[in-house]
Every structure is written in structure tokens, then in C-alpha cells.
Amino acid sequence: MNMIQRSEKIHRASELIKHGLQSRLIANDTGLSIHSVRSLYKELEQDFPDIRQNKEAKTILTSKWRILDASLLVNLYVQLTKVDNIHHLDVNVLMDAHKLYQRLRMSIRLPQINSQNEISLNEAWLLVSEIKKENATLKNCRCGCRYLFIYDQKVSPKCPLCSLSKIS
Numbered sequence: 001m002n003m004i005q006r007s008e009k010i011h012r013a014s015e016l017i018k019h020g021l022q023s024r025l026i027a028n029d030t031g032l033s034i035h036s037v038r039s040l041y042k043e044l045e046q047d048f049p050d051i052r053q054n055k056e057a058k059t060i061l062t063s064k065w066r067i068l069d070a071s072l073l074v075n076l077y078v079q080l081t082k083v084d085n086i087h088h089l090d091v092n093v094l095m096d097a098h099k100l101y102q103r104l105r106m107s108i109r110l111p112q113i114n115s116q117n118e119i120s121l122n123e124a125w126l127l128v129s130e131i132k133k134e135n136a137t138l139k140n141c142r143c144g145c146r147y148l149f150i151y152d153q154k155v156s157p158k159c160p161l162c163s164l165s166k167i168s
């Protein structure tokens, strides 16, 4: 890697750090070593993202509401990315989708849509990675909902919208 390539990677990593992405994911995206990314974190005086976010994708889907949240985010990502490109994880598109997702959540303001349920950017990365690896998919329900399903998730694999409307 020459100096220009390295400086471009460092610039990109700095941008991702400012968005709160984990060092492991930044190293994966930029090709820089974990050590270099961690040094950058220190230089930029940024806190390391919450270690609890370093988890498996299936543990993100803890309730039907979380599945709805995750589905909204992943649907936005799929809409923004090129259809033939779904198996390539585009971090820029993911960040755009996450911003849109946060704005939509704010405007809906359902009582269950609270900050605890919000899917973080790191979690969004994990979820989209599962689609890329074909461990997850978007399922179409008869009600029109296109919801996220991870093959070994703990919550019922049925449509979350239909299940929630039966309860209420």
C-alpha cells in the first residue's frame, strides 16, 4: 500500500469512527489493521462503541417490535442499494439508510418506538451482513409487510405485524 492509498484509508476510517462504527467493522471495510484503527480512535479522542453491541445478529431480534424496527431499516437499505448488489455490503448506503430510519422513527412516534428499541448502526451492519451471507432474508407476508427473518432467531418466525395486530 503506498502513502496516498494509506492516507485515503485513514480518512475513510476517521469518517466511520465519527459515525460510531466498531473498530472491527472499520478494519474490515478499510483493510487497515485493528491496531491502526484503535490508534485512530485515540487520536480522534472518540470513545470505543459500546462493547455490548459486539453480538450475534440473531440476538438483536429480541421481540416483534425489534423485528419491525430491523425490517424497516433493512428494507430502506435494500431500496437504496442496487437490486443486483444486495450481496455486497455498502457502508455508505448503510449509513444513509440508518439516517433515514432514525428520521422515520422520530416521525412515527408510536409508544413502542422508543430509544431502547432503536437499531444502532453497528447492529444494522450485522443484520445486513447476515443477508449478504444468506443467513437472513426478507419475507413477504400476505398483509403486505416485508419483514426480516434470521434463520436461527429466537422470536417466532411469523410476520411481526400480523402477530402484533392480533394482540391489540
Ligand SMILES: [Zn+2]
Pocket: 141, 142, 143, 144, 145, 159, 160, 161, 162, 163
Ligand atoms: Zn403480515
